[in-house]
Amino acid sequence: MRYIICEKPGEFVLKEKDTPIKKKDEALLKVTKVGICGTDLHAFAGNQAFFTYPRILGHELATRIEEIGENDKGLKTGDNVVAMPYLSCGKCVACRKGKTNCCISLEVLGIHTDGGMQEHIAVPIDILIPAKNLNDDQMALVEPLAIGAHAVRRAQLEEGETIVVIGCGPIGLGLMKFAQIAGAKVIALDMNQKRLEYAKDVIGVDHMVLAGDDALQNISEITNGDMATAVFDATGHKGALESGPDYMSHGGRYVLVGLNKGELTFTHPAIHAKETSILCSRNASLEDFEHVISVLEKGRFPVDSFITHNVDCTEMIANFGSWLNPATGVIKATVNF
Numbered sequence: 001m002r003y004i005i006c007e008k009p010g011e012f013v014l015k016e017k018d019t020p021i022k023k024k025d026e027a028l029l030k031v032t033k034v035g036i037c038g039t040d041l042h043a044f045a046g047n048q049a050f051f052t053y054p055r056i057l058g059h060e061l062a063t064r065i066e067e068i069g070e071n072d073k074g075l076k077t078g079d080n081v082v083a084m085p086y087l088s089c090g091k092c093v094a095c096r097k098g099k100t101n102c103c104i105s106l107e108v109l110g111i112h113t114d115g116g117m118q119e120h121i122a123v124p125i126d127i128l129i130p131a132k133n134l135n136d137d138q139m140a141l142v143e144p145l146a147i148g149a150h151a152v153r154r155a156q157l158e159e160g161e162t163i164v165v166i167g168c169g170p171i172g173l174g175l176m177k178f179a180q181i182a183g184a185k186v187i188a189l190d191m192n193q194k195r196l197e198y199a200k201d202v203i204g205v206d207h208m209v210l211a212g213d214d215a216l217q218n219i220s221e222i223t224n225g226d227m228a229t230a231v232f233d234a235t236g237h238k239g240a241l242e243s244g245p246d247y248m249s250h251g252g253r254y255v256l257v258g259l260n261k262g263e264l265t266f267t268h269p270a271i272h273a274k275e276t277s278i279l280c281s282r283n284a285s286l287e288d289f290e291h292v293i294s295v296l297e298k299g300r301f302p303v304d305s306f307i308t309h310n311v312d313c314t315e316m317i318a319n320f321g322s323w324l325n326p327a328t329g330v331i332k333a334t335v336n337f
Helices: 039-047 136-155 170-181 192-202 215-222 240-248 269-272 286-297 313-324
Strands: 002-008 011-016 026-035 060-070 079-082 120-124 126-131 161-167 184-189 208-209 228-235 248-256 278-281 307-312 332-336
Touching: 002 313, 011 313, 039 313, 060 120, 060 332, 079 136, 126 286, 136 170, 136 228, 136 248, 136 307, 136 332, 161 170, 161 240, 161 248, 170 184, 170 192, 170 228, 170 286, 184 192, 184 215, 192 208, 192 248, 208 215, 215 240, 228 240, 228 269, 240 248, 240 269, 307 313, 313 332
Parallel strands: 161 184, 161 228, 184 208, 228 248, 248 278, 307 332
Antiparallel strands: 002 011, 026 060, 026 120, 026 332, 060 079, 079 126
C-alpha cells in the first residue's frame, strides 16, 4: 500500500509497504481522504511542538471499515467512521475526570505516532465514531471543526455575547461558526483581507476587523467601549497571543486555542485589573465530535467552499509547499488516498 512519510523538515517521500494487520480490539480502516492541518504544515516547516521525525502525518481522516471484530458499538465492515485521533490512557487524573483530550500520556495520530497519510491504518475500535450520513469531505473536516467546538464549549458561551476570534484560518473559521450556533455575536480579526471577507460573506460573522494599529479602537467602537466578553486566539502566533487580552472586557475570558512553542508575556496589572480568566483549549472530546457530526448532517457548515484545494496522494508532495502560502487562497487542503 502507498503511504507518505515526512522524513525530516521539508522532505516528504511517497513509499510502499504491507497493509497493517489489526490487533485484537482494533479495526482496519481504508483511508479515503486526509485533511491537511496547521500541525502538518508546522511539522513540514520544522517548527511543530512535541514532534519527532520521521513521521507519517495526518489526523483529519475520512475512513471506511475494512476489517473489524465483534464490538459493542455495532460497527461493521463497510461503515463510514471518523477516527478521533487522540490515544488516551484512560487511567490518569485527566482521563478519570473525562478530560481524555489532555491525558497525561496522550498520543495524537500523525504527531506522536504515525497517522493517516497511508491507504490503510489499524486503530483502536474505541476511538471510532459512526458517520454513516457523512461523505468523505465532511468526515475529513470533523476533527478540525471539533477543535473549535471544544473551545466554544470550554468558554461556556452564552447567547448574546460578543466575542473576538483572532485568526481566520481553518480552526478560527470553524470556531466562529460554532460560536454563532451557540448564539454569540462574532468579530473576526485577521491580517488577511480575503480571509476576513470569507468569514463575513460565507461564515456570516457580524463584524470583520483588519489587524493593525486601528484594531483596538475598531473593536471598542463595535462593542460601545465594552470590548469582547470572550476572546479566542486561533493563530498560535506569539504577538497575537500576547495581544489577545487587550480586546477582552473586564471580567472576560481569554481562550488560547493556537499553540506556540515558546514563552508568552502578559502585563500582570492589565490582566489582573480585568480579573482575566485564561483558559487553554486542547484537542476535543467525544461530545465535541458528536456535536460537529450533527451540525454537518444538518448542512449547517459550508463544506464545499471551505475545502479549497484537493489532490491525489501522488500529487501531494508537489503541491504541499504552496499550502504554506496564504496568497494561494488555501483555507483547507485535502488529499485523496
